[in-house]
Amino acid sequence: MMKKIIDQLLLVACSGVILFNCTSNQETSKAYDEKMKEEDQHSFARPDEAVVTHLNWDAKVNFKLKKIQAIASLTIRTSSEAKQLVLDTKDLAIASVMNGNNEVLEFDLGEDLPFVGSPLTISITPQTKNVVITYETSEKAEALQWLEPSQTTDKAYPFLFTQSQAILARSWIPIQDSPGIRFTYNAKVQVPSDLLALMSASNPLEKNNTGVYEFAMKQAIPAYLMALSVGDIQFSTLGDRSGVYAEPSVLAKASAEFEDLEKMIGAAEYLYGPYRWDRYDIIVLPSSFPFGGMENPRLTFATPTILAGDKSLTSLVAHELAHSWSGNLVTNANWNDFWLNEGFTVYFEYRIMEAVYGRDYSEMLALLSLQDLKAEIVDMKAAGDFKDTSLKLDLAGRNPDDGMTSIAYDKGYFFLRLLEETVGRDKFDAFLKDYFTSNSFKTMTTKGFIERLQSQLFDAYQLDIKPEFYEAWIYNPDLPENCPVPVSDKFENVDKALATWISNQSKEELAASYGSDNWSTHEWLRFVRGLPDSLSKAQMSNLDEAFGFTATGNSEVFDAWAIHVIANQYEEGYEQLESFLVNTGRRKFLMPLYREFVKTPEGKEMAKAIYEKARPNYHFVASSSIDALLEM
Ligand code: BES
Ligand code: ZN
Numbered sequence: 001m002m003k004k005i006i007d008q009l010l011l012v013a014c015s016g017v018i019l020f021n022c023t024s025n026q027e028t029s030k031a032y033d034e035k036m037k038e039e040d041q042h043s044f045a046r047p048d049e050a051v052v053t054h055l056n057w058d059a060k061v062n063f064k065l066k067k068i069q070a071i072a073s074l075t076i077r078t079s080s081e082a083k084q085l086v087l088d089t090k091d092l093a094i095a096s097v098m099n100g101n102n103e104v105l106e107f108d109l110g111e112d113l114p115f116v117g118s119p120l121t122i123s124i125t126p127q128t129k130n131v132v133i134t135y136e137t138s139e140k141a142e143a144l145q146w147l148e149p150s151q152t153t154d155k156a157y158p159f160l161f162t163q164s165q166a167i168l169a170r171s172w173i174p175i176q177d178s179p180g181i182r183f184t185y186n187a188k189v190q191v192p193s194d195l196l197a198l199m200s201a202s203n204p205l206e207k208n209n210t211g212v213y214e215f216a217m218k219q220a221i222p223a224y225l226m227a228l229s230v231g232d233i234q235f236s237t238l239g240d241r242s243g244v245y246a247e248p249s250v251l252a253k254a255s256a257e258f259e260d261l262e263k264m265i266g267a268a269e270y271l272y273g274p275y276r277w278d279r280y281d282i283i284v285l286p287s288s289f290p291f292g293g294m295e296n297p298r299l300t301f302a303t304p305t306i307l308a309g310d311k312s313l314t315s316l317v318a319h320e321l322a323h324s325w326s327g328n329l330v331t332n333a334n335w336n337d338f339w340l341n342e343g344f345t346v347y348f349e350y351r352i353m354e355a356v357y358g359r360d361y362s363e364m365l366a367l368l369s370l371q372d373l374k375a376e377i378v379d380m381k382a383a384g385d386f387k388d389t390s391l392k393l394d395l396a397g398r399n400p401d402d403g404m405t406s407i408a409y410d411k412g413y414f415f416l417r418l419l420e421e422t423v424g425r426d427k428f429d430a431f432l433k434d435y436f437t438s439n440s441f442k443t444m445t446t447k448g449f450i451e452r453l454q455s456q457l458f459d460a461y462q463l464d465i466k467p468e469f470y471e472a473w474i475y476n477p478d479l480p481e482n483c484p485v486p487v488s489d490k491f492e493n494v495d496k497a498l499a500t501w502i503s504n505q506s507k508e509e510l511a512a513s514y515g516s517d518n519w520s521t522h523e524w525l526r527f528v529r530g531l532p533d534s535l536s537k538a539q540m541s542n543l544d545e546a547f548g549f550t551a552t553g554n555s556e557v558f559d560a561w562a563i564h565v566i567a568n569q570y571e572e573g574y575e576q577l578e579s580f581l582v583n584t585g586r587r588k589f590l591m592p593l594y595r596e597f598v599k600t601p602e603g604k605e606m607a608k609a610i611y612e613k614a615r616p617n618y619h620f621v622a623s624s625s626i627d628a629l630l631e632m
Contacts, residue, residue, distance in 0.1 A: 038445050040334040041396045042167050043088050043178035044110075044119035050078045050085040050128075052176050053220075057187040061197070061230050063158050066146045069136045072174055073100075075129060075183075082126045088170035088177035088223075090117030091138040097122050100130030115399045117170050133174050142620045143168035145288060151617055152231065152286045153304065154247045157195060159231035161285050161301065163294060163621060166335055166400040169223040180333045180443045182220035189213050191230045198245060198283060200227040200296035205235045205243075217297065219277060220441055222331055227296035229283055238262060241275075246284040250304060254284045257307050257314060260356060264318050267355035272325050272348065272433050276440065280321060288585030290619040292316045295323030295345075303586050305555035312521035313556060315353050315365055322348035325436045333443040335400035339391040340444050343412015347420075350413070364522040366413070366486035371529060373410035377479055380405065389477040391415065392446045401621070415473045417484045419453070423463060431457045446474060494519070494526045502532065505539065507546035516547075521554055528560040533567060540570040550576050559589045566596040566603060582614040587622040594629050604630070 045051075052074045059070035076085055089109065097107045105128075110119040122131055137144065147159040162172060170177040189197045193211035196204065201215035229245075236255040237243045239262035246254045261280070269275055282300045284307065293316050294301040300320040306313040326344035346369070354362035377389050387394070391411055393403040420428040434456065450470065458465045472480050497514035500506075510516040519527070528549065535543075544550050549561040550573045558580060565573035581593065597607035608630055615623055626632075 038333055038336075038447070040178040040180055042116055042335055042400055043176060043181075044086050044116070045088060045176035045178050045181060046084070046086050047176060047178075047181050048079060050076050050082045050124060051181060052085075052087075052183045053077050054183050055173070055175065055185040055187075057173065057185060057189075059187065060190040061160060061192075061228075063146065063160070063192060066139055066144075067136050068141075068144070068172055070173075071132060071134050073130060073132045074175075076124070076131060078124065078126045078128060080126050082124055082128070085122045085124050085128070085131055086176075087120040087122070087133075087174045088117060088167070089120045089174045090142065090168070090171040091140045092120075092135050092171070092174055093138060094120065094174070095134040095136070097134075098132045099124075099128055100132065102132075105131065116167065120174050135174060137172050141171040143171045145619045147231075147286055147288065151288060152247060154232060154249050157232035159229075159286055161229045161231075161289065162227050163290060163301075163619060164226050165224040165294060166404070167224070168621075169226045172228075173223070173226060175223045175226070177223040178334070179222045179224055179331050182222050182331075182441060184220050185215075185217045185226070187215040189215070189228070189230075194232070195230050196233040198229045198233065198299055200225050200299055202279075203245075203281065203299060219297070221297055221328065225295070225297050225328060227294070227299065227301060229285065229299075229301065231286075233283065235281075239265075241265070241278065242280045242282075244282050244284065245299075247286070250284050250307070253307050253309070254282075254304075257309070257311055258282060258317060260311065260314065261317060261321075263356050264321055264352050267352045268318075268321055268325070268348070271351055271355065271429065272436050275324060276329060277324055280324065282317065282320075287583050288617045288619055290585050290587045290622040292586060292588060293320040295320045295327055297324070297328050305584060305586055305589070308521065308554045308556075310521070312554070315349060318352040318356075319345055319349040322352060329441060330436055330439040331443045333445045333448075335395050335403055336393045337444070337446050338393060338400075338403050339408040339412040340446065340449060342408040343391065343416060346409045346413035347416040360488065360490060361522075363486045363488045364490060364520075364526070366417070367488050367491055368522065368525060368529075369406075369410040369413060370483075370486060372406050373414070373479065376406045376410070380407075386477050389479075391474045401625075411473075411479065414479075414483050415470075418473070418482060419457075419470075421484055422465070423457060423461065427457065427461055450474070490520075490523055491526050494523050495530065498527055498530045505542050505546075510546075521557060524554075524557050525560055528557060528564070531564060535564060535568045535570075537568070537570065540564065540568050541572065544570075544572065555580075555584070555586075555589065559593070562593055563596050566593060567599075578610050578613075581610050582617060585618050585622055587625060590618075590622055591625060591629070594626055598629060608632075 054075035056073040057070060059068050061068055094109055097105045099105055106123040108121045112118045143162045143164050145161055149155050149157055152159045167177055169175055187199055191197045191211045193209055196207045197213040199215045201217035204213050232247055233245050234248050234251050235243055235245050236251050238258055242261050244254045244258055265275060265280055277298050279298050282302050284302050284304050287304050289303045292303050306316050322345045326348055327341040332338055332340040350362045350365055353365060380386060380389050389407050395403050493514055497510050501510055552558050562577050565577050594607050597603040611630060
């Protein structure tokens with residue numbers, strides 16, 4: 001059914017000559033967009049006919065009903081033959097649709113299709129400039145997570161946050177929810193007067209006593225970057241243009257953890273050009289936030305699981321910051337090109353980390369990535385998803401979430417690193433800087449990138465590089481043999497230590513010969529991940545007594561350890577494991593653990609029992625993945 005609708009969409013979008021009312025400046029960007037264009041299979045929008053350019057959002061956040069009641073006033077640009085404006089919606093109750101003169105417009109809310117929701121088709125004329133939609137969200141709104149006070153860190157006030165990427169913005173705003181369509185926005189949001197509201201926009205620094213907050217995002221963004229957070233939130237400054245928001249009890253820890261943020265912003269600008277979004281703030285959300293981080297412009301959303309106390313997990317901040325260029329400035333045109341967002345961002349992230357903490361540090365990150373990537377390819381092959389191990393995806397008729405694997409991130413990273421190593425860092429950096437500058441606030445397709453790579457890099461420097469070189473990386477599954485291999489003396493040391501430990505299990509020798517007392521989080525991660533799959537009870541206990549893995553406060557190390565706890569039925573670790581699963585909503589941590597559980601029937605039973613307690617704490621994007629895994 002969806003395929004049929006999409007095919008129809010393609011037909012309509014491709015047929016007929018559609019003329020835009022536009023100035024010559026827009027003409028240029030239109031010519032550009034045409035060239036770069038590929039259809040977005042996950043949006044009903046028909047931007048060639050009528051496209052949203054600005055959103056004015058007037059909303060009331062109702063915690064009692066767990067609903068947002070809102071008026072979305074859209075400014076649109078129409079073609080000379082426009083008859084309809086098509087928006088994406090999911091589970092929205094539409095009360096009325098009017099034009100800017102308060103005249104009622106006819107509309108049709110289409111059938112609700114899996115993943116993509118219902119098209120909202122509004123009758124317009126080429127003269128229609130504004131469309132005003134009064135609506136409310138439903139209890140099912142997939143982007144929204146409403147938390148009871150007990151589900152927050154401080155347990156005193158309720159909390160709401162959104163997660164719009166990839167295609168969930170449509171569950172709280174009727175909008176053209178396609179990464180290729182950008183608009184500016186203003187918002188006025190009414191929340192309970194004891195709470196603060198924040199958006200991916202200019203933000204207040206503190207509560208006022210009215211509970212009404214106003215926002216402006218003057219740079220055009222795609223819908224997946226729409227974001228809102230409401231709670232008992234305080235702010236602390238980190239530098240001239242950065243700061244951190246969090247619940248009161250988390251604020252001090254968060255601001256200590258992110259003390260290097262200004263350095264990261266400086267390093268990023270030095271590498272690839274000015275930061276274009278004025279401010280960069282981070283909000284640390286309650287623990288049910290389903291991702292490590294989300295690059296909402298001006299306000300990164302982050303999981304509290306990166307607060308390790310020693311700054312050791314802050315590469316995540318470098319990652320979300322890097323998205324301010326890769327993703328937010330130059331945006332994947334559709335979700336099949338997701339690697340353009342994430343692969344570039346991982347590359348950029350490691351360059352920031354290298355600039356701030358040195359090459360030794362960034363090489364450890366890169367090696368952990370390579371390990372992840374190889375494991376992911378083996379798993380995907382086994383699961384029959386081998387096709388999805390190519391960078392360019394085919395997500396037609398599927399949930400775009402299916403493509404959000406470490407392939408886009410890590411294979412994307414290694415491809416860009418290979419390019420760097422092939423042409424030399426100076427040339428590659430100049431190419432990237434220009435890529436970000438000349439495509440700012442635009443979209444990019446894989447094809448567009450390849451053309452640019454050929455002309456601006458290979459041809460410009462007369463490098464004889466054949467298309468087969470990059471095509472294999474982009475269009476073929478698996479990992480090409482010329483994948484770069486990061487070098488880390490520290491990890492070589494850990495690997496030797498591992499071999500020693502496996503043979504004699506001596507903590508003293510690890511400390512004396514391999515310096516394990518001073519290992520960083522990344523060395524411990526290498527160690528824990530390198531442990532054999534099968535360990536005896538005695539070996540597990542020895543490890544735990546020696547290194548305190550079960551009691552570690554480091555979420556990444558615990559997550560890696562917990563795999564062994566499950567695989568080896570290490571009962572001493574169960575209590576912590578359950579508490580971790582119940583209190584953490586970050587999908588990247590949860591999925592490997594639940595996957596490990598379901599490998600045995602007893603494990604699956606245990607997983608189900610824990611999940612029953614944990615599920616109310618998970619956001620839709622996590623619970624929907626785990627529901628499927630546990631066949632709930
Ligand atoms: N944009 C992503 C998160 C995302 C991807 C949300 C796809 C929805 C769909 C974000 O930038 C990200 O990659 N987060 C990672 C952290 C990172 C350090 C790899 C995460 O959440 O683990
Ligand atoms: Zn990312």
